[in-house]
Amino acid sequence: MTALLQIIFDALSLGSIYALAALGIALIFGVMRLINFAHGDYIAFCVFAMLAPSTDAMAVMLLGNLPTVLLVPVILAIGAGLSVLSELLIYRRLRDANPATMMVASFALGFVINHFILMLYSSRPKSISLWPDLSLPVEILGARLPLLQLLAIIVTVAIVVALALFLKRTRFGLEMRAAAENFTMARMLGVRANRVILLAFAISGMLAGAIGLLLVAQTGTADIGMGGSVMLVAFIATVIGGLGSLPGAVIAGILIGAISVLMQVILPLDARPFRDAFVYGAVIACLIWRPQGLFAPKSAKQRV
Amino acid sequence: MTLLALDNITVKYGQLTALRQASLSLEAGETVFITGPNGAGKSTLLKAIAGVVAPAAGTIRLAGENIARRRPEDIARLGFSMVPEGRHVFGNLSIEENLRLGTGIRSDKAQVRTDLAAMYEIFPALFERRHSPAGLLSGGQQQMLVVARALMAGPKLIAIDEPSLGLAPKIIDQVYETLLRLRDQRGLTLLIVEQSSARAMLTGGRMILLRSGEIILQGDARELAKGDALQKAYFGYGEH
Numbered sequence: 001m002t003a004l005l006q007i008i009f010d011a012l013s014l015g016s017i018y019a020l021a022a023l024g025i026a027l028i029f030g031v032m033r034l035i036n037f038a039h040g041d042y043i044a045f046c047v048f049a050m051l052a053p054s055t056d057a058m059a060v061m062l063l064g065n066l067p068t069v070l071l072v073p074v075i076l077a078i079g080a081g082l083s084v085l086s087e088l089l090i091y092r093r094l095r096d097a098n099p100a101t102m103m104v105a106s107f108a109l110g111f112v113i114n115h116f117i118l119m120l121y122s123s124r125p126k127s128i129s130l131w132p133d134l135s136l137p138v139e140i141l142g143a144r145l146p147l148l149q150l151l152a153i154i155v156t157v158a159i160v161v162a163l164a165l166f167l168k169r170t171r172f173g174l175e176m177r178a179a180a181e182n183f184t185m186a187r188m189l190g191v192r193a194n195r196v197i198l199l200a201f202a203i204s205g206m207l208a209g210a211i212g213l214l215l216v217a218q219t220g221t222a223d224i225g226m227g228g229s230v231m232l233v234a235f236i237a238t239v240i241g242g243l244g245s246l247p248g249a250v251i252a253g254i255l256i257g258a259i260s261v262l263m264q265v266i267l268p269l270d271a272r273p274f275r276d277a278f279v280y281g282a283v284i285a286c287l288i289w290r291p292q293g294l295f296a297p298k299s300a301k302q303r304v
Numbered sequence: 305m306t307l308l309a310l311d312n313i314t315v316k317y318g319q320l321t322a323l324r325q326a327s328l329s330l331e332a333g334e335t336v337f338i339t340g341p342n343g344a345g346k347s348t349l350l351k352a353i354a355g356v357v358a359p360a361a362g363t364i365r366l367a368g369e370n371i372a373r374r375r376p377e378d379i380a381r382l383g384f385s386m387v388p389e390g391r392h393v394f395g396n397l398s399i400e401e402n403l404r405l406g407t408g409i410r411s412d413k414a415q416v417r418t419d420l421a422a423m424y425e426i427f428p429a430l431f432e433r434r435h436s437p438a439g440l441l442s443g444g445q446q447q448m449l450v451v452a453r454a455l456m457a458g459p460k461l462i463a464i465d466e467p468s469l470g471l472a473p474k475i476i477d478q479v480y481e482t483l484l485r486l487r488d489q490r491g492l493t494l495l496i497v498e499q500s501s502a503r504a505m506l507t508g509g510r511m512i513l514l515r516s517g518e519i520i521l522q523g524d525a526r527e528l529a530k531g532d533a534l535q536k537a538y539f540g541y542g543e544h
Contacts, residue, residue: 171408174397174401174404174405175405175408177394177396177397177401178394178397178401178405181394181395181396181397182392182394184356184376185388185392185394186394186405187375187376187377187380188354188356188376188377188380188385188386188388189380189385189405189406189408189409189453189454189457190377190380190381190406190408190409190457191377191405191408192377193375193377
């Protein structure tokens with residue numbers, strides 16, 4: 001029983017990170033049909049923004065020394081700022097370009113951000129201690145888990161609920177959902193395209209900041225490639241969830257996290273190093289079964 | 305007062321010229337039908353006004369402002385509301401959310417509520433299911449929804465691409481009744497694309513015939529119906 005509970009918490013906390021990242025990607029895809037591959041590098045950028053530039057293996061906190069109540073909003077703002085800046089400087093100019101062009105631009109932007117961090121901090125992973133108190137275990141229903149794991153789950157739930165309320169209850173949310181479904185029609189009804197897109201980038205960037213904080217607190221390392229692997233899984237999650245579907249992205253993100261954890265448990269010891277092969281095998285099976293994604297948005301199938 | 309004036313509008317899709325030096329002027333409160341065979345450029349004409357396609361040449365003035373190459377959202381704010389061809393309902397949004405979407409540009413919030421109630425009265429089918437996703441509506445109901453949605457934006461000029469398509473005759477009558485009432489009560493100007501000229505003759509108003517991207521005939525709908533000029537122009541007898 002406690003072992004099962006442990007697995008569930010592991011699955012949820014890993015899935016939470018994937019879900020948040022997938023949400024950030026799905027939001028942008030929804031309003032402008034762009035898979036923003038620079039998203040993973042936003043995450044790394046937010047993490048390194050806490051540190052003083054240096055090439056040492058031991059991280060020197062700079063912004064990271066701020067008290068938590070300040071640190072969290074500052075990092076979220078940095079994520080939002082970077083994301084908004086990339087829209088203003090790059091994506092807005094490519095608005096009428098074809099999707100492949102925008103995607104390549106996002107790869108390029110990712111490399112630029114990645115190498116910017118590389119220049120200042122070197123490629124050596126740094127150990128970093130953020131909120132060490134959170135690694136203390138707590139006991140829930142007999143299962144012992146780090147407080148951080150619990151926090152990751154709670155934070156994700158809070159973000160998803162807040163985002164859902166924002167999308168459902170506010171004028172901006174209504175406009176964003178409409179724009180995601182049929183951008184041209186929304187504009188013909190007076191929805192201001194640039195404002196909606198900018199807001200989507202801001203939210204997406206904040207999500208990157210939140211993921212950065214959670215990742216650093218969990219792993220204790222800052223690594224310039226840390227966003228990349230999350231980005232890959234998150235991208236897969238948005239496809240499996242049904243591109244453009246926000247609930248789909250969240251659920252698929254958690255699902256992939258759960259499958260990863262489950263494989264870790266059920267695979268024989270010898271096969272565990274190849275866990276990812278099994279995870280992605282499941283992904284392929286899922287895509288063959290439902291190529292349009294688990295929760296393809298209704299806009300995908302037009303009524304005659 | 306001239307509400308809309310197109311002056312020598314040319315629209316190209318790559319090599320193809322969809323609209324060739326079209327000039328057209330609409331008075332406030334007028335009813336204008338655009339008719340013509342498939343591929344004549346009827347929808348392109350509406351899209352050019354809406355700002356969805358940019359004209360290669362020419363000017364479009366709406367309420368005195370040049371709107372050629374302006375953004376669709378800015379043109380909507382000047383009082384132009386469009387129902388494009390194909391039912392562009394937001395399937396994931398509820399019916400009421402669909403109706404409310406276009407009201408963001410209005411400042412008369414009390415009037416919005418009155419208008420919403422009025423729309424529901426005209427289309428009771430929408431009221432019954434106002435909180436369910438619009439994607440679940442039947443084709444005809446979706447067509448009602450997009451017309452009602454365009455009206456909810458409180459336009460001075462509404463352009464509708466084939467309002468009759470897929471609607472039962474009784475509902476078509478209702479839609480036209482509503483449009484004409486709003487024209488008479490609020491001075492709404494109507495620009496309507498219809499494949500057939502029958503409705504134009506019934507309703508009256510001005511009729512414009514487009515063929516191969518050019519306006520080749522215009523005049524009073526009922527006058528045109530009397531002679532055979534319309535048929536000739538439509539099918540291009542005696543030219544080839």
